[in-house]
Amino acid sequence: xxxxxxxxALTAMLPVRSGEAAALDAWLVVEAPAITRRLAHVTSLHFGxxxxxxxxxxxxxxxxxxxxxxxAHLDELWAAAGASLEPLLERCTGWTGPGDPGxxxxxxxxxxREASAFFAAHPGLTVGRVQADARLRRELGRYLDRxxxxxxxxxxxxxxxxxxxxxxxxxxxxxxxxxxxxxxxxGEPKSVLxxxxxxVLSLVGTVLLAVIxxxxxxxxxxxxxxxxxxxxxxxxxxxxxxxxxxxVNALTHVAExxxxxxxxxxxxxALRITDELARAASFSGRLGGIESIHFARWVLLPDxxxxxxxxxxxxxxxxxxxxxxxxxxxxxxxxxxxxGFPTTFAWVLGGARDEAGFKRWTRARQLPTPLWYSAYPExxxxxxxxxxxxxxxxxxxxxxxxxxxxxxxVRD
Amino acid sequence: xxxxxDIQGLVLSGYASSPRARCFLIQFTGAxxxxxxxxxxxxVTTGTRRERAARVRLNVGLxxxxxxxxxxxxxxxxxxxxxxxxxMADPERALVLGDVGAQAPEHxxxxxxxxxxxxxALLIYAADDAELDxxxxxxxxxxxxxxxxxxEQDSYLPADQHEHFGFRDGLSNVRLAGGxxxxxxxxxxxxxxxxxxxxGYLNAYGRFPESPQAPVRQGTRRMxxxxxARRAMDLGENGSFLVLRxxxxxVAGFRGYVAREGSQVFPDDPRAAERFASLLVGxxxxxVPLARGPELGRGTNELNRFGYRDGxxxxxxxxxxxxxxxxxxxxxxxxxxxxxLLHVRAHRLIRRGRLFGPPLAPGAADDRQARGxxxxxxxxxxxxxxxxxxETWLNGPKFSGLTHERDPLVGSGPPxxxxxxxxxFSLQGEGMRRSCSLERFVTMRGGAYLFLPGLxxxxxxxxx
Numbered sequence: 001x002x003x004x005x006x007x008x009a010l011t012a013m014l015p016v017r018s019g020e021a022a023a024l025d026a027w028l029v030v031e032a033p034a035i036t037r038r039l040a041h042v043t044s045l046h047f048g049x050x051x052x053x054x055x056x057x058x059x060x061x062x063x064x065x066x067x068x069x070x071x072a073h074l075d076e077l078w079a080a081a082g083a084s085l086e087p088l089l090e091r092c093t094g095w096t097g098p099g100d101p102g103x104x105x106x107x108x109x110x111x112x113r114e115a116s117a118f119f120a121a122h123p124g125l126t127v128g129r130v131q132a133d134a135r136l137r138r139e140l141g142r143y144l145d146r147x148x149x150x151x152x153x154x155x156x157x158x159x160x161x162x163x164x165x166x167x168x169x170x171x172x173x174x175x176x177x178x179x180x181x182x183x184x185x186x187g188e189p190k191s192v193l194x195x196x197x198x199x200v201l202s203l204v205g206t207v208l209l210a211v212i213x214x215x216x217x218x219x220x221x222x223x224x225x226x227x228x229x230x231x232x233x234x235x236x237x238x239x240x241x242x243x244x245x246x247x248v249n250a251l252t253h254v255a256e257x258x259x260x261x262x263x264x265x266x267x268x269x270a271l272r273i274t275d276e277l278a279r280a281a282s283f284s285g286r287l288g289g290i291e292s293i294h295f296a297r298w299v300l301l302p303d304x305x306x307x308x309x310x311x312x313x314x315x316x317x318x319x320x321x322x323x324x325x326x327x328x329x330x331x332x333x334x335x336x337x338x339x340g341f342p343t344t345f346a347w348v349l350g351g352a353r354d355e356a357g358f359k360r361w362t363r364a365r366q367l368p369t370p371l372w373y374s375a376y377p378e379x380x381x382x383x384x385x386x387x388x389x390x391x392x393x394x395x396x397x398x399x400x401x402x403x404x405x406x407x408x409x410v411r412d
Numbered sequence: 413x414x415x416x417x418d419i420q421g422l423v424l425s426g427y428a429s430s431p432r433a434r435c436f437l438i439q440f441t442g443a444x445x446x447x448x449x450x451x452x453x454x455x456v457t458t459g460t461r462r463e464r465a466a467r468v469r470l471n472v473g474l475x476x477x478x479x480x481x482x483x484x485x486x487x488x489x490x491x492x493x494x495x496x497x498x499x500m501a502d503p504e505r506a507l508v509l510g511d512v513g514a515q516a517p518e519h520x521x522x523x524x525x526x527x528x529x530x531x532x533a534l535l536i537y538a539a540d541d542a543e544l545d546x547x548x549x550x551x552x553x554x555x556x557x558x559x560x561x562x563x564e565q566d567s568y569l570p571a572d573q574h575e576h577f578g579f580r581d582g583l584s585n586v587r588l589a590g591g592x593x594x595x596x597x598x599x600x601x602x603x604x605x606x607x608x609x610x611x612g613y614l615n616a617y618g619r620f621p622e623s624p625q626a627p628v629r630q631g632t633r634r635m636x637x638x639x640x641a642r643r644a645m646d647l648g649e650n651g652s653f654l655v656l657r658x659x660x661x662x663v664a665g666f667r668g669y670v671a672r673e674g675s676q677v678f679p680d681d682p683r684a685a686e687r688f689a690s691l692l693v694g695x696x697x698x699x700v701p702l703a704r705g706p707e708l709g710r711g712t713n714e715l716n717r718f719g720y721r722d723g724x725x726x727x728x729x730x731x732x733x734x735x736x737x738x739x740x741x742x743x744x745x746x747x748x749x750x751x752x753l754l755h756v757r758a759h760r761l762i763r764r765g766r767l768f769g770p771p772l773a774p775g776a777a778d779d780r781q782a783r784g785x786x787x788x789x790x791x792x793x794x795x796x797x798x799x800x801x802x803e804t805w806l807n808g809p810k811f812s813g814l815t816h817e818r819d820p821l822v823g824s825g826p827p828x829x830x831x832x833x834x835x836x837f838s839l840q841g842e843g844m845r846r847s848c849s850l851e852r853f854v855t856m857r858g859g860a861y862l863f864l865p866g867l868x869x870x871x872x873x874x875x876x
Contacts, residue, residue, distance in 0.1 A: 138830065145847050156843060236494065237504075244507035245826065247809065291746075315508070317795050318804045324617065325755055355617045355796075378830050380810040411732060411845055412814045412838035 005067045005126050007046070009118045010074075011299050011309070012062045012111045013053070020091040021058040025368075027087060028052060032371040038081040039373040042066075044073045046127055047295055047311040049372040050088065051252045055305075060092060061252075062108060063309050065295040067126045074105040115297035116271035119278035121285040121381045122294070125388055130376055133387035139167060140390065141410055160403035164394050189280035199273055206266050210336070210347030213262055218343060229340045229357070231364035238368040243316050248294070248379070250311055250372040251319070253365050255338035257304035266347065267306065267337040271298055274334060285385050288327030292319060294381055298334065306338055313380040320359050328352035340364070414459070414606055414613070418650040418866040421457035422471040422535065423610060423790055426585070426764055430469055430537035431569040432544045433766050435656075435786065436551070436562050437522050437860075438532040440481035444558030445531075449482065450874035451554055452534065453633075458867060468547055469537040472870065473654045473862030475499060478531030482873050488626040488647065492863070495794045496653065500859045501525070508799055510807040510818070510825035515856040521658065522563065522858035530860040533656060565658065567766035567786040576661045576771060576783050577689065577821075580699035584716050584740055586760045600719040600742050602757045608797065609762050609790050611648040612866075616758040621792040623648030624863075626872060633871035647873075650866025655761075655798045657787040657859040658768070659822065664778035666853040673848050677839070688848075691839060692820040694734030702730040703737075720744030728841045732812040735821045738805045744812065759800050761789040784857070794861060814838070822854050 016024055028050060039045055048064035066073045078085075082104060089095040095107055122130065143166050144151065144159075151159045196203065243249050257263055278296075281287045287296065296310035312319045323331055332351030336344040342357035344350045352358045376384070386409045393402040416424065427433075449472070457469040474482070476497045479489060489497055498505055501517035501524045511517060517524030534551065538544040548564075555562045575581040587603045607615030611623045625644035629635065636645040667685065674681075674688030681687060690696045694703070695715075704718040719742050720730065730737055741756055743749035769783025791797035805811055806819040809828055816830040817823075820837045827833060835850040865873065 134830070141847070144844055148844070148846070152844060159844060233490070233494075240494075240504050244504045245512075313810060314808065315800070315803055317800055321755075321758065321796065321800070325758070326751075353617065355615075355619055356622045378809075378828065380815075382813060383810065383815055386813075407844055408840075409813075411812075411840055412817050412836065412847065 005124065007120045007123050007125075007295075008066055008068075008070065008073075009115045009295070009297050010062070010064045010066060010070060010108075011113045011115055011297065012108045013059045013113050013301065014062060014089075014092045014108075014111050015094065016052070016058040016060055017091055017093050021052060021054055024058075024060065024088065024091050025052045027091075029370045031084065031087075035081055035084055035371060036373045038084055039077075040375070041080040042073075042076045043127060044068050044076055045373065045375060046130075047250070047372075047374050049250060049252065049309070049369055051367055051369050051371070053254060053305070053307070053367065057303075060088065061307065061309075063252075063297075065120065065311070070109070071105060074108055078104040113299050113301065116268075116300050117275035117278055118295075118297045119287045119293060120282055120295050121287070121291075122384045122388065123282045125384065127375045129388070130379065130384050133384070133391050134376065134379055136167065136391055136394070137383075137387045137410065139170065140394075140406075141412075143167065144410065156403040156407055157398055157400050160394070160398045160406050163406075164398060167394065189283040190276065192277060192280070195273060195276045195280065198276075199269065202269050203273075206269055207347050209262055210266065211345070213260075214336070214343075214345050214347070217258075221343070229361040229364040231360060231366075235366065235368060236363055238370075239316070239363065239366055242369060242372075246377070248311065248313055248374050248377050249316065249319070250369045250374075251308065251316070252367040252369045253308040253362060254367060255306045255308070255335055255341070255365055257300075257306060258337055258339055263337040264304075267300065267334065270333040270337065271300065274298070274330060277330070285381055288330045290322045290326055291381055292322060294384075306334075311374065313382075320362060324352055324355050324358060414610065415650055415866075416459040416461070418868055419459040419610055420471045420652070420864045420866070421459050421463055421469055422654075422764055423652045423762070423864065424459035424588075426569075426582075427469050427537045428569065429465075430467060430539055431571070432539070432541055433535065433537045433567045433569075434544055434548060435565045435567065436534040436536075436555075437530050437565065438478075438534060438555070439529060439561035440478060440531045441561050442559030444560065445478075445481050446483065446874055446876055448554055448558035448560060449532075449870065450876075451558075452551075453867075453870055453874050456867060456870065467539045468543055470547070471535045471864060473533045473535070473656075473864045474873070475530050475532065475860050475862050477529055479863070479873070481531055484626065484873065488624065488644075491624040491626075491647075493622070493653075493794055495799060496861050496863065499523075500655075500657075500861050505799075509802050510823070511856055512824070512826055515824045520856065520858040523656075523860040524858065528858070530656075530862075533654075533860065533862055565768060565786060567768045569766055570771070574697070575767060575785060576663050576769070577666055577693075578697050578774075579689075579693050579695060580697065580715075582763060582765075583695070583699050583712060584736070586762050598713065598717050600753070601716055601740075602753050604757055604760050608758070608760060608792055609652055611651050611792055612646070615792060616754075621648075623651075629872070629875065631871060631875040633875065634868050635872055635875075636866070636868045645872065647865065647869050649869065651869050652790045652792065652864045653794050653798075654862040654864050655787070655789045655791070655794065655859070656862060658784065658857040659787055660782060660784040660855045660857045662778075662853040662855075663772040663783060664776075665851070669851045669853065677846065677848065691731050692735060692837065694730050694736035701736070702734070718742075719749065721749050731837070731839050733814055733817045733820060733837060735819055738808075738811055738819050739801065741805065741812065759797055759805070761791050761797055761801065764788040764790065784854070790864070817850075820850055824852070824856070 044067040046065040051061045053059040143163050287293050292313035294311040299307045329348040332344055333348045335341045336351050342351050342354035390406055393406050455470045457463050506517055522528045523530045536547055573580050588606050605614050607613035607621050611621050615621050624647045626647040628645055636649055639646050670689040671685040674684035677688050678684035695701050699715045701718045703720050721743050743752045745752040765785050765787040768786050769781055789798055807823050807825050809816050816828045836847045837850040839846040
């Protein structure tokens with residue numbers, strides 16, 4: 001199984017015809033179950049969503065995290081869900097209908113937006129691989145349970161060798177394909193320090209300037225009654241209903257850049273650094289120390305809106321908690337340049353540390369995401385990575401360390 | 413410094429010297445709610461040392477529907493946390509809490525439907541039943557006089573501190589920072605800033621908790637302070653949120669299960685059932701944490717002085733999914749013990765639960781009596797504290813690297829696709845993990861989210 005496959009981010013901002021936004025929002029809610037069922041046939045699709053971005057010129061964001069090349073992914077999307085997407089596309093400007101097979105691909109490509117920063121927690125693992133690894137893990141667990149009496153007296157290495165033999169025997173039906181595999185990620189990750197050092201001049205400059213700008217923001221808040229970030233109860237209720245009870249979740253969030261070229265420059269720098277940090281973080285699967293994000297990206301639109309898309313494990317509350325406890329500086333560096341963010345100092349301090357303010361601000365700018373798809377809605381980041389590790393060990397000759405690791409990783 | 417005279421006593425004390433308790437679940441049916449609250453107000457026990465030492469104690473909590481019935485305007489209600497306003501039985505909250513299927517609100521005895529809604533809970537504590545009945549009689553006169561619908565639920569602190577399944581309980585209750593001085597400094601159980609439990613003080617993130625507000629008004633009693641903007645009153649100050657959950661325990665069922673499953677795991681051990689039950693809990697019946705082993709002293713402080721990292725071998729003695737490990741993971745989450753302890757500090761609860769129903773004697777046949785725990789927990793942030801612990805730790809299938817398990821005692825939620833439809837509990841250790849089949853013996857019977865206002869807050873609400 002060659003798995004030198006690249007994971008990529010597709011973000012397209014499709015312009016909505018005037019007056020169609022409300023209808024489109026309602027359509028997304030109604031059609032979500034049917035469309036997500038179709039999306040399950042897209043073998044290159046890890047996570048995907050269609051989200052309405054309201055505003056003077058509303059947009060529908062098509063956002064996916066996918067394997068391989070864009071063209072093939074778009075063809076697959078159209079083949080699986082094309083017909084059911086037509087009512088959506090017909091509400092977008094410039095869509096001329098599916099006159100020919102490549103129309104969808106051309107239309108989406110014409111509206112692509114590059115992600116300013118992109119993070120993937122399990123790079124090199126295709127959707128098929130992630131799902132097959134989960135099956136392998138499950139079969140391994142079942143084998144250990146069934147053969148408990150026989151295996152328990154044996155040494156770790158022998159237990160895992162027997163499991164390996166048994167799993168090889170059931171390969172065809174389980175499609176386990178226990179052959180050596182390599183992940184696409186190679187080389188050494190850059191250290192955080194090195195990334196920061198490479199940008200040291202612009203960082204220092206930005207921090208110094210930010211002190212002045214933050215101060216002026218602070219004064220402005222004192223003079224005028226600051227715009228409180230009060231989330232609309234309806235939107236919070238929608239988000240709450242969408243998220244409750246899910247093991248993997250989606251966040252779509254739109255912030256507006258503060259006016260002035262300093263903030264735009266500071267945001268660009270923050271996103272560039274974040275992108276480099278995110279690349280390095282892919283090796284460990286932890287962005288800013290958080291091991292619960294499958295994919296995340298920031299996309300800066302020309303009108304100054306900064307859209308954040310992420311797919312994360314667990315509840316919103318625990319996700320935001322990790323933001324506050326582990327990644328507050330990095331996030332403050334990005335979002336301090338946007339309107340309404342809790343008071344910051346020197347670009348990276350304060351801000352997201354204000355728990356209540358940060359949570360309120362995030363909720364207030366969060367968008368309902370009724371049409372969201374995950375190819376593995378019950379697998380956490382840690383699980384995906386551990387399952388892959390199990391396959392990598394089982395695909396080779398088992399040594400003592402590998403055997404111990406497999407038995408340690410199969411925890412339940 | 414805590415303003416003890418304005419904080420309800422239950423927040424600062426478990427009232428250990430008053431082992432008998434009664435919880436009146438109240439519905440405000442007539443127009444008498446305010447007048448009743450005003451009568452009760454003078455009896456409310458505060459957190460001052462003198463009052464906490466009294467033999468008879470009384471505290472009062474109000475739900476969102478209760479606040480509404482007391483005339484609190486909608487504009488003020490929306491400043492309360494969303495979870496509180498929705499109430500525990502709201503469908504979204506029920507999903508978050510895992511109250512689904514047989515545990516769903518429509519099956520509860522109280523708090524689950526409009527008919528059984530809880531507007532207020534009046535909690536009284538006394539040294540013995542005679543005192544409890546005497547006080548109850550006085551209170552009941554008022555219930556009638558002011559036209560309140562009331563049901564009651566008794567509970568008690570067991571003399572031997574063991575809950576119905578036979579385990580010593582309440583060993584790792586929270587220690588407040590800034591209040592009482594403790595001689596023992598436990599590195600595995602950090603002191604928690606008071607703002608995690610009482611509104612108006614700094615919390616674990618070094619901030620003041622969000623506090624509900626109410627329109628400014630004059631009163632005959634002392635009213636709450638004005639907020640910073642001086643446009644509203646700080647209704648939340650010195651208040652705390654109380655989670656009430658009645659959890660029924662099927663003791664005979666549990667004993668049968670641990671005997672069956674225990675004999676599989678420890679085939680030749682006459683104490684197999686007890687050993688297996690300890691694995692589910694993470695402590696022995698006497699409270700000795702499995703993570704530390706028997707060399708530990710028996711004092712309460714000693715029994716709480718342990719982490720999950722003192723060497724891999726020791727840590728492996730306690731299953732990753734054991735109840736006490738899920739409820740308080742201490743230093744055991746992620747890679748960094750210090751970070752874990754700080755993270756855990758932001759998700760603690762003050763527990764004030766007591767038992768209901770008579771204990772079932774060891775070896776006795778099932779007597780079909782109702783028994784269990786009347787769980788009560790206090791916190792300043794329902795979402796970040798109580799609901800988080802319930803959702804992410806107790807019911808979280810991915811807790812500590814596990815994949816498809818929930819808490820072996822109180823876990824609940826929709827079936828997990830990856831779990832083959834049956835529930836399991838796994839034992840880790842050297843060599844292979846062992847997956848045991850798990851059955852459920854705890855049932856949610858009723859509950860509510862309540863607010864325990866400070867004394868000035870209560871005065872505000874009682875003001876006609």
